[in-house]
Amino acid sequence: xxxxxxxxxxxxxxxxxxxxxxxxxxxxxxxxxxxxxxxxxxxxxxxxxxxxxxxxxxxxxxxxxxxxxxx
Numbered sequence: 069x070x071x072x073x074x075x076x077x078x079x080x081x082x083x084x085x086x087x088x089x090x091x092x093x094x095x096x097x098x099x100x101x102x103x104x105x106x107x108x109x110x111x112x113x114x115x116x117x118x119x120x121x122x123x124x125x126x127x128x129x130x131x132x133x134x135x136x137x138x139x
Contacts, residue, residue: 077132081112084138085122088114103138110134 084103091100104114111130115123 073126073130073132077135080135080138081107081124084135085114085124089121106134106138110138 084107088100088103091097091103107114107124110132111127111134113125113127115125117123
């Protein structure tokens with residue numbers, strides 16, 4: 069299935085992943101895990117790669133409204 073999402077949702081996901089990367093780099097694993105769990109709850113599957121930014125894809129349960137609750 070191919071998803072088309074708004075630029076706003078795409079930007080929000082990317083910002084959260086950037087924040088998660090900074091948290092992991094700073095060894096703030098609780099924050100990194102919280103972001104990942106929030107993205108998962110919103111239907112965003114995060115795929116970590118060694119020494120590279122995380123990749124992501126949307127699941128059929130994707131709910132962009134749940135992205136707004138992530139802080």
